[in-house]
Amino acid sequence: MQKMKPPVYSPNTVLMVKPVQFGFNEEAFITNKFQQNIDSLSQNEVQEKALQEFNLFVEKLKELKVNVLVYNDSKETFTPDSIFPNNWISTHSNGMIFTYPMLVKNRQLERRKDIVLDLFSRFGFSYLIELEDYEDAKPPKYLEGTGSMVLDHQKRIIYAVISPRTDKNVLAEFARHVRYKVVSFTAYGAQKEKVYHTNVMMCVGEKYIIIGENTIAEEDRERVMETVRKANKAVIELTNKQVYEYFAGNMLQLRNNDDETVLVMSEAAYNSLTKEQLKKLNKHNDHLLGVAIPTIETVGGGSARCMLAEVYQPELD
Numbered sequence: 095m096q097k098m099k100p101p102v103y104s105p106n107t108v109l110m111v112k113p114v115q116f117g118f119n120e121e122a123f124i125t126n127k128f129q130q131n132i133d134s135l136s137q138n139e140v141q142e143k144a145l146q147e148f149n150l151f152v153e154k155l156k157e158l159k160v161n162v163l164v165y166n167d168s169k170e171t172f173t174p175d176s177i178f179p180n181n182w183i184s185t186h187s188n189g190m191i192f193t194y195p196m197l198v199k200n201r202q203l204e205r206r207k208d209i210v211l212d213l214f215s216r217f218g219f220s221y222l223i224e225l226e227d228y229e230d231a232k233p234p235k236y237l238e239g240t241g242s243m244v245l246d247h248q249k250r251i252i253y254a255v256i257s258p259r260t261d262k263n264v265l266a267e268f269a270r271h272v273r274y275k276v277v278s279f280t281a282y283g284a285q286k287e288k289v290y291h292t293n294v295m296m297c298v299g300e301k302y303i304i305i306g307e308n309t310i311a312e313e314d315r316e317r318v319m320e321t322v323r324k325a326n327k328a329v330i331e332l333t334n335k336q337v338y339e340y341f342a343g344n345m346l347q348l349r350n351n352d353d354e355t356v357l358v359m360s361e362a363a364y365n366s367l368t369k370e371q372l373k374k375l376n377k378h379n380d381h382l383l384g385v386a387i388p389t390i391e392t393v394g395g396g397s398a399r400c401m402l403a404e405v406y407q408p409e410l411d
Contacts, residue, residue: 101187101247101409102187102349102406102407102409103247103248103300104299104300104347104348104349104355105348105349105404105405105406105407106159106160106161106348106349106350106351106353107160107161107162107163107404107405107407108155108160108161108162108163108348108402108403108404108405109163109165109179109183109209109213109402109403109404109405110148110151110152110162110163110164110165110177110179110401110402110403111164111165111166111167111176111177111179111204112145112148112149112164112165112166112167112177113141113144113145113148113167113176113177114141114166114167114168114169115137115141115167115169115172115173115174140389140393143389144177144389144390144393144394147385147386147387147388147389147390148177148387148390148401150385150386151385151387151398151401152164154383154385155356155358155383158350158356158381158383159350159351159352159354160348160350160351160356161351161405163405165206165209165212168206171200171203172200172203173200173201173203173204174200174394175198175200175201175204175394175396176204177390177394177396177401178241178394178396178400178401179204179401179403180239180240180241180293180399180400180401180402180403180404181194181196181201181204181238181239181240181241181242181291181400182194182196182201182204182205182238182239183205183209183210183239183403184239184240184403184404185213185217185219185403185404185405185406186272186406187247187406187407187408187409188272188408188409189218189219189220189221189408189409190219190220190221190222190223190271190272191210191213191214191219191221191222191223192222192223192224192225192239192268192271193205193210193222193223193224193225193226194225194226194236194237194238194239194242194264195225195226195227195228195229195234195235195236195237195238195264196226196229196236196238196259197234197236197238197258197259202226202229205226210222213405217405217407217408218408219408220408223271225237225264225267225268228261228263228264235261235263235264236258236259236260236261236264237259237260237261237264237265237268238259238260238291239403240293240403240404241259241291241292241293241396241400242254242255242257242259242260242265242291242292243260243265243268243292244292244293244296244297244298245274245298246298246303246325248300248325249325250272250273250274250275251274251275251276251277251321251325252265252268252269252272252274252275252276252277253277253279253292253296253298253318254276254277254278254279254292255278255279255280255281255288255289255290255291255292255295256278256279256280256288257288257289257290257291258288258290259290259291260291260292262278265278277317277318277321279310279311279314279317279318280310280311280313280314281295281306281309281310281311282309282311283309283338284334284338284339289309291396291400293343293344293399293400294337294341294343294344294397295309295310295332295337295343296343297343297344297345297346297347297399298327298347299327299347299355299357299378299379300327300347300355300378301327301328301378302327302328302329302330302374302375302378303322303325303327303328303329303330304330304332304342304343304345304375305319305322305329305330305331305332305343306331306332306333306334306336306337306342306343307319307331307332308333308334309334309337328374328377328378330371330374330375332371335366336363336366336367339366340360340362340363340365340366341359341360341362341363341391341396341397341398342359342363342366342367344359344360344363344396344397344398344399344400345357345358345359345363345398345399346358346359346398346399346402346404347379348402348404350381354380354381355378355379355380355381356379356380356381356382356383357375357379357381357382357383358383358385358398358399358402359382359383359384359385359397359398359399360384360385360386360387360391360397360398361384361385361386361387361388362388362391362397363384363397363398364382364384365384385398387401
């Protein structure tokens with residue numbers, strides 16, 4: 095009798111997009127207050143520094159035996175945020191690939207059919223579900239992939255902060271396809287603006303949930319935290335300062351080719367963690383990887399997790 099494979103909750107492969115014209119995205123800044131322009135650097139210098147940080151990140155992942163698929167950004171389109179592919183694509187072990195509607199016009203150009211087709215060819219995905227038609231709705235509606243949603247694959251739960259980039263209707267359609275329960279809520283940033291992406295304030299691992307509890311609106315907090323506690327995972331709480339200033343919620347758990355767990359974050363996030371938080375994370379991971387990406391974090395307003403689109407290999411019959 096054939097032994098069934100255990101389900102894969104943390105993949106050993108990620109997709110990353112190498113930048114060619116990374117820079118401050120004026121359009122995106124309206125709804126992403128994490129972005130800052132570095133006036134002392136030229137556009138070329140910003141791109142050069144971001145590319146160095148990107149290449150070192152890829153190298154560090156490979157050293158830990160994580161598979162990395164690197165695609166070059168296109169020079170034909172102006173896509174300064176292409177370094178964050180998890181907002182336009184997600185793959186799933188049920189054989190589905192989703193592409194997503196994005197609020198910022200120049201970010202919509204990041205969606206790449208050639209990348210989707212390559213993933214189908216390499217791994218044998220079965221379905222492509224294109225949600226980007228919602229961009230043409232009246233009014234338009236958005237859902238920016240695993241930025242807008244943090245998925246608990248074990249418990250089949252979607253955590254989602256509702257914001258201009260995360261619409262309840264598109265969220266409901268995604269949930270119907272994957273048959274997950276939605277836990278939606280409001281969370282606030284340092285300037286009392288709505289947090290634009292859920293993955294800046296929480297991360298779900300196989301045995302733990304990292305969450306900036308106090309960013310959650312007071313009227314939603316207990317409901318969300320009750321769901322978190324019922325997941326029967328260790329809860330590691332972040333301070334608002336860790337979320338707002340150091341991207342500490344923007345982490346992703348992967349597995350490597352030795353089936354070890356690797357929790358990926360930026361060096362800034364890692365350095366912001368307390369001894370107690372690190373102790374808990376070390377207990378539940380074989381490796382903690384903090385990567386130095388200061389230019390990408392400052393100018394792009396996104397961090398390590400945003401740069402990684404997980405590649406789940408289909409578990410097909």
